[in-house]
Amino acid sequence: MTNQTRIAVIGAGIVGCSCALWLQKKGFAVTLIDPEDPGSGTSSGNACTIAEYGCVPVNSPDLFRRLPSLLFSSESPLSLDPAYVLSHPAWMIEFLLNCREKKVARIIRLLGKLLTKVYDGLDPLLDMADARDLLTQQGFMHVYVNQQEFDAVKRVNQARREQGSTFVELDRGDIRDLEPNLKIPFERGLLFDSISHVLNPLMLCQRYVECFKRNQGELLRHRALEINHGAGAVQIRLDNGETVDAERVVIAAGAFSKSIAGIPTQLLKLDTERGYHVQFNNMQHLLKRPVSWHHAGFYATPTNQGMRFAGTVEIAGIHKEKNPRIINYLNRKAHEMLELPQQPDQEWLGFRPTCPDALPVIGYSTTSEYILYAFGHHHLGLTLSGITGKLIAELANGEEPSHNITPFSPRRFL
Numbered sequence: 001m002t003n004q005t006r007i008a009v010i011g012a013g014i015v016g017c018s019c020a021l022w023l024q025k026k027g028f029a030v031t032l033i034d035p036e037d038p039g040s041g042t043s044s045g046n047a048c049t050i051a052e053y054g055c056v057p058v059n060s061p062d063l064f065r066r067l068p069s070l071l072f073s074s075e076s077p078l079s080l081d082p083a084y085v086l087s088h089p090a091w092m093i094e095f096l097l098n099c100r101e102k103k104v105a106r107i108i109r110l111l112g113k114l115l116t117k118v119y120d121g122l123d124p125l126l127d128m129a130d131a132r133d134l135l136t137q138q139g140f141m142h143v144y145v146n147q148q149e150f151d152a153v154k155r156v157n158q159a160r161r162e163q164g165s166t167f168v169e170l171d172r173g174d175i176r177d178l179e180p181n182l183k184i185p186f187e188r189g190l191l192f193d194s195i196s197h198v199l200n201p202l203m204l205c206q207r208y209v210e211c212f213k214r215n216q217g218e219l220l221r222h223r224a225l226e227i228n229h230g231a232g233a234v235q236i237r238l239d240n241g242e243t244v245d246a247e248r249v250v251i252a253a254g255a256f257s258k259s260i261a262g263i264p265t266q267l268l269k270l271d272t273e274r275g276y277h278v279q280f281n282n283m284q285h286l287l288k289r290p291v292s293w294h295h296a297g298f299y300a301t302p303t304n305q306g307m308r309f310a311g312t313v314e315i316a317g318i319h320k321e322k323n324p325r326i327i328n329y330l331n332r333k334a335h336e337m338l339e340l341p342q343q344p345d346q347e348w349l350g351f352r353p354t355c356p357d358a359l360p361v362i363g364y365s366t367t368s369e370y371i372l373y374a375f376g377h378h379h380l381g382l383t384l385s386g387i388t389g390k391l392i393a394e395l396a397n398g399e400e401p402s403h404n405i406t407p408f409s410p411r412r413f414l
């Protein structure tokens with residue numbers, strides 16, 4: 001394969017943009033395909049953290065016990081649309097099977113190892129795209145209203161420690177000293193001092209794409225409808241009737257990855273955990289660092305635009321409108337936490353791409369040596385974007401991947 005090999009990347013979210021830049025770094029000619037503004041989807045509205053501590057999945061052995069209160073309380077960050085779940089039972093059944101103790105322990109180990117490589121993938125892209133100013137290392141805090149809440153996640157925090165996360169425990173006084181504007185007297189907390197966050201994830205994608213274009217990258221503002229693969233090449237049919245020929249294609253369309261025709265059926269294991277944010281512009285001075293109110297299921301993150309309250313999980317597919325109950329919930333909790341104007345400036349819904357085993361899909365398709373997958377990063381897509389791009393570029397270049405990707409192969413769904 002010469003360096004003039006053309007690779008198409010479908011999807012210009014943070015994962016697709018990272019793949020595109022890493023492929024250029026390896027010398028490939030790259031075409032990036034997306035009908036929307038790069039980064040404007042799920043990658044724009046997240047909680048902005050480079051969550052190296054994020055090895056513990058939503059899947060949990062005690063979810064069964066907590067499920068009734070999580071589903072039926074008006075104060076719950078989790079919601080399910082029963083009609084959606086009943087008409088798409090396979091994902092939910094597999095998700096629940098992956099809540100067994102042994103399965104969760106395996107997920108934690110695999111994510112923990114991958115998370116140690118985050119900056120191997122991210123640092124070169126920040127330098128290449130001249131985007132270091134968008135990352136700030138202010139640490140990150142989890143807060144708990146009382147000792148009981150804190151004790152309830154002891155095992156989770158122990159698992160984080162075992163995977164190499166470093167953090168210190170905080171009492172009420174420490175929390176007040178670190179974040180004096182918090183209105184609630186949180187009794188316990190954790191401080192992860194070394195964690196960074198992105199000041200504006202949309203801007204980060206935009207910087208990546210500017211760099212991509214400077215490197216002669218081709219950006220096509222169309223939807224990919226279908227992939228056909230034959231001897232030595234793929235052909236991608238776009239929504240304007242045109243086709244793109246390439247030697248390889250990387251599918252990085254997030255939660256929408258399975259909607260492209262010609263993709264093998266194992267992708268049907270992908271669904272979405274919808275997540276929301278409300279944002280209050282120009283209020284970022286209220287916190288120094290992202291603070292997660294653990295049991296309320298969201299992060300308050302100071303961005304370069306304002307204070308963003310991002311999180312919650314809703315299982316309701318990709319088509320339903322925003323759920324006003326969840327927007328109201330976030331808005332109410334935001335006001336309990338900080339002194340804010342009455343109405344947020346932004347109410348946002350995003351679609352985390354999630355497989356039931358909480359692992360991303362990184363690797364070659366099981367049916368074609370021309371199709372690579374890079375999606376399914378659920379709560380960690382921003383964090384894992386750089387390392388995913390690096391691994392995809394190594395695979396495309398015929399190199400031994402620098403991290404074992406066998407557990408992330410789509411083969412696991414066969």
Ligand SMILES: Cc1cc2nc3c(=O)[nH]c(=O)nc-3n(C[C@H](O)[C@H](O)[C@H](O)COP(=O)(O)OP(=O)(O)OC[C@H]3O[C@@H](n4cnc5c(N)ncnc54)[C@H](O)[C@@H]3O)c2cc1C
Binds near residue numbers: 016375381
């Ligand atoms: C509330 C919330 C908080 C979060 N907080 C964090 C956090 O703090 N840290 C973290 O690491 N992660 C976080 N995440 C997760 C992270 O945002 C996602 O995992 C990540 O954005 C997924 O990126 P992506 O590029 O795979 O998908 P997307 O951003 O969804 O991008 C996919 C792109 O594909 C395009 N596309 C779709 N179909 C087609 C098609 N047929 N043809 C061409 N293009 C197509 C779309 O237009 C879109 O631009 C959070 C998510 C949410 C919802």
